[in-house]
Amino acid sequence: MEDNNDHLVRSTDCEHPANLIPELCRKFWNLGASNCEYYRELPLTISSDLVYLAPSGVQKELMQPENIYVLEMSKQVDPKKRIYLRSPPNLKPSQCTPLFMAAYQKRNAGCCIHTHSQWAVLITLLLERRSENKKVFEINNIEQIKAFGRGWKKEGSMGYHDTLRIPVIENTPFEEDLTVYLESAMDAFPDTYAVLVRRHGLYVWGDTVSKAKQHAESLDYLFRLAVEMEKLQLPWLSDIAPIV
Amino acid sequence: MEDNNDHLVRSTDCEHPANLIPELCRKFWNLGASNCEYYRELPLTISSDLVYLAPSGVQKELMQPENIYVLEMSKQVDPKKRIYLRSPPNLKPSQCTPLFMAAYQKRNAGCCIHTHSQWAVLITLLLERRSENKKVFEINNIEQIKAFGRGWKKEGSMGYHDTLRIPVIENTPFEEDLTVYLESAMDAFPDTYAVLVRRHGLYVWGDTVSKAKQHAESLDYLFRLAVEMEKLQLPWLSDIAPIV
């Protein structure tokens, strides 16, 4: 550790996670997300045991490869005492780390993204004031639903007429306390690729970086659409008969 | 085919379709379209028989010339078995291909664009809940209408007082099944340059790339304006007497 393993975050390959994380943070920052952090397993040819993590407290659109943490999954013993293979100077690990680890360990996710999207927050507020079904966002009969896979270890994509269900968990004062609720939601909705956090935002993942990004963009699209539908008194769930 | 005809997608001319398609995808992605694919005939001096097609499953804002399919119109026999002159490795042809071919063959379109614009989807939802006239979007007396030609094989542009009519077809679980409905809508509205797909998005085309782009941008402008008009209880159709 004498040299802090800085070679782990130095690469001229733009697909390397240390280069990809800052690029994705910039992209989501430009799209209006106030916050986004994620990790990713390396390609199997290098090592699937390495996890790359964005730090806390860095201006997301200015993040650099040298700001990134790296740890080995197999070397972690105590979640309260993470051992890092490589740490950036003068920064702290993100509070989201345990949540990303849950997606990694329970779903074998290759990448996990967290945002404070205003549309996600508004969806959780609209659900909160309902008299029932406050804990799940549901929408069907929208083409963009096809951007989601049928679920963990399942083949194929969701269909246009299918109902996409994203569970909602309540927020906690300390982000790491969300972990048990996130894990419960994953157990209750085994096929979901995302969990909404009330009055907070979204955790979303995928088998690969591009899948996680596609899920994050598609959910932001659907949440924004659903907020506009609410303003126009259009229901999120409908009964549309297939025409073929 | 041994070399996969990669020379067809390599050009230093920024007006070459293999360079133009990625640039347009980036531009529409920045404008908030979650999806956009299109094809274009080459300038006649090269060959009007070549069609360039964006692939499925590529992050649209990162598309590269080498991701693009090329086929010869005159060599296609069976729509279920397309023969490609040039194929990108590790990708699949877009499900939109048969719809683009319809615009090409029935209207001699030089370029066709597909988007999942939220404004387009909201327009189809607002029409759906009406008691009548659910299958056509109509707006008149708006200057931007002048961005559209009077129709296929007709001279000149639409006027400020004219009514722009865009037909709406119902969505199907598989995108290629839309083709017959798209063709019927083209027959019923021979002068339209676009077809809305309920709860899905828009297909829009033009004689040239710049015309198709102008139609796509102008429709997005009009759809967004119409959604705002609905929120403010302003009607899409009005009776405005010409002042000159």
Added chain:
Amino acid sequence: MEDNNDHLVRSTDCEHPANLIPELCRKFWNLGASNCEYYRELPLTISSDLVYLAPSGVQKELMQPENIYVLEMSKQVDPKKRIYLRSPPNLKPSQCTPLFMAAYQKRNAGCCIHTHSQWAVLITLLLERRSENKKVFEINNIEQIKAFGRGWKKEGSMGYHDTLRIPVIENTPFEEDLTVYLESAMDAFPDTYAVLVRRHGLYVWGDTVSKAKQHAESLDYLFRLAVEMEKLQLPWLSDIAPIV
């Protein structure tokens, strides 16, 4: 004219109008304006008689210096037969030309901008359905009003408590027919720097390029704010007593 005077649109000075016009068009296109064209007198040290005009039918965000028209004010005899010192090949002069000339001749404007801003169009629609005062947009007690000068040949800026008044004229099928109505509105509102066109957009000008740009940006800000105020049932005019 043998060489088409192309030297008039070639300069390495980024403040040269032939370079400034494309840059401004790109900037306004990025801000969501679907259309923007303008002209500008050259610095007096070159010649205040030259007018630079964007062409019609070019993709605004892709405009190049070589697409620009140049004419001499003093050489124009018949508005129906403009004589151009320099013309771009394969393009047509903008239909807006006579309107820009009106701002130039009646107000000595150094730059004029035209947009189809959706917020401007919505303002004219909201005024249209009123029972009275349909022909002027009025707002007061908003800090941004201070971005406007007190008017033609007057010193100083408008104050926070002042009422900004922008006249509205009705649209005509042919843009050049707007000229007489634009001139009448200028006569009726001698201090205005802008005229709204119902269901169409905005003409806005200033003594210099930066003043015209400031007016255009500030009006777009105020129009958007006013539309949001309408949605929230907040009145555009208020009676606020000065506190100092």
Added chain:
Amino acid sequence: MEDNNDHLVRSTDCEHPANLIPELCRKFWNLGASNCEYYRELPLTISSDLVYLAPSGVQKELMQPENIYVLEMSKQVDPKKRIYLRSPPNLKPSQCTPLFMAAYQKRNAGCCIHTHSQWAVLITLLLERRSENKKVFEINNIEQIKAFGRGWKKEGSMGYHDTLRIPVIENTPFEEDLTVYLESAMDAFPDTYAVLVRRHGLYVWGDTVSKAKQHAESLDYLFRLAVEMEKLQLPWLSDIAPIV
């Protein structure tokens, strides 16, 4: 002063205030702020006595290092007669200068930002029409609140369940007249990092440039969210019981 101390605004260090101010102005201009100016103390190793100020009347997204004013705090005697160590040619100091100085002197702020954000203006208008509590914006139980420190000379950050309070002062015709009201609001709300100005915008600061930027972005996020909540009849204050 013979050479105008231009070396004070020339640096190849992108963290130097003369380079940072233009970059931040561009960034906030792109985010839709029509106006933003700020100052910043230099790192202590240079001198904490120097203040950098953006000028008035420059197009914010085009600002250059050479447009920036520099003054020494310790050399200022009369607020009406500022002495500048370095002045840009042909420009005027911003009217905001006395307000920035208040944040600097009363709160030891390292950076202060001013915007005319439409969401900030709408919040002040929504508060104005209330029958009571017109002079403070309050929101609680939103994760983004954690972006704010607990207050001046206090350790730690606000919590998710805490109520963020931003005082509102009335606007004055001349910006410098706001100073006494700003100072009173700081006294009444000693822990606030921002003050809203009715029908005008926001003053926001932080101990460092990155803290001020984080506060400005987070407030814009919360103001926009709160306006959307109002449109959807969702209350800004709620009673949410902690779950852990």
